[in-house]
Amino acid sequence: NAGVTQTPKFQVLKTGQSMTLQCAQDMNHNSMYWYRQDPGMGLRLIYYSASEGTTDKGEVPNGYNVSRLNKREFSLRLESAAPSQTSVYFCASSLGGQDAYTFGSGTRLTVV
Amino acid sequence: QKEVEQDPGPLSVPEGAIVSLNCTYSNSAFQYFMWYRQYSRKGPELLMYTYSSGNKEDGRFTAQVDKSSKYISLFIRDSQPSDSATYLCAMSADPYSGAGSYQLTFGKGTKLSVIP
Numbered sequence: 540n541a542g543v544t545q546t547p548k549f550q551v552l553k554t555g556q557s558m559t560l561q562c563a564q565d566m567n568h569n570s571m572y573w574y575r576q577d578p579g580m581g582l583r584l585i586y587y588s589a590s591e592g593t594t595d596k597g598e599v600p601n602g603y604n605v606s607r608l609n610k611r612e613f614s615l616r617l618e619s620a621a622p623s624q625t626s627v628y629f630c631a632s633s634l635g636g637q638d639a640y641t642f643g644s645g646t647r648l649t650v651v
Numbered sequence: 652q653k654e655v656e657q658d659p660g661p662l663s664v665p666e667g668a669i670v671s672l673n674c675t676y677s678n679s680a681f682q683y684f685m686w687y688r689q690y691s692r693k694g695p696e697l698l699m700y701t702y703s704s705g706n707k708e709d710g711r712f713t714a715q716v717d718k719s720s721k722y723i724s725l726f727i728r729d730s731q732p733s734d735s736a737t738y739l740c741a742m743s744a745d746p747y748s749g750a751g752s753y754q755l756t757f758g759k760g761t762k763l764s765v766i767p
Contacts, residue, residue: 543694572754581739581760582695582739582757584754629694629695631694636743636754637683637743639700642695642696644693645693
């Protein structure tokens with residue numbers, strides 16, 4: 540049982556480049572989330588998908604887009620990367636909104 | 652005032668000590684309370700999950716919720732070096748009550764070091 544799988548684990552981008560972070564869960568969870576974690580800032584929600592076919596903005600959505608491809612997969616896209624997007628990105632999933640989250644192992648992104 | 656406040660530490664204790672980690676919150680609609688543990692360069696993992704007020708015990712870990720004071724605690728007994736990690740509190744309201752947002756609200760985490 541893999542849980543939540545994120546790819547890639549590490550990435551270095553140049554300013555202005557684009558990339559997509561992939562996330563897949565195998566727990567038949569309904570809800571999926573993308574967070575970024577920065578020193579001193581804690582976990583900040585970028586976007587979430589309460590159920591297949593829906594997506595909503597979180598606390599810090601600017602510069603990002605998401606796609607809930609199906610029940611298992613939720614991707615995060617950076618269209619034009621900026622140094623301020625250097626961070627560790629975590630994908631998470633849960634059965635419902637009040638349920639415990641299962642997190643992936645993270646993607647460490649550096650934008651130079 | 653932030654919705655969830657958590658002392659960032661760092662907190663350093665000797666092996667075998669009792670550790671107390673705390674969070675305060677302002678949203679009286681919160682009913683689901685969790686503690687996550689995050690090892691360095693890893694994702695958070697669920698440690699404890701409680702609903703409403705009261706205590707819950709799991710091995711060396713005890714979670715307490717005092718809704719009247721808007722205060723939650725995590726106690727670690729007989730702390731071990733393997734407990735060294737960052738501990739995050741998280742909480743949410745009933746998503747169907749209309750009283751809160753759908754997703755969890757996290758504290759910023761307390762970094763704990765247990766010294767052998």
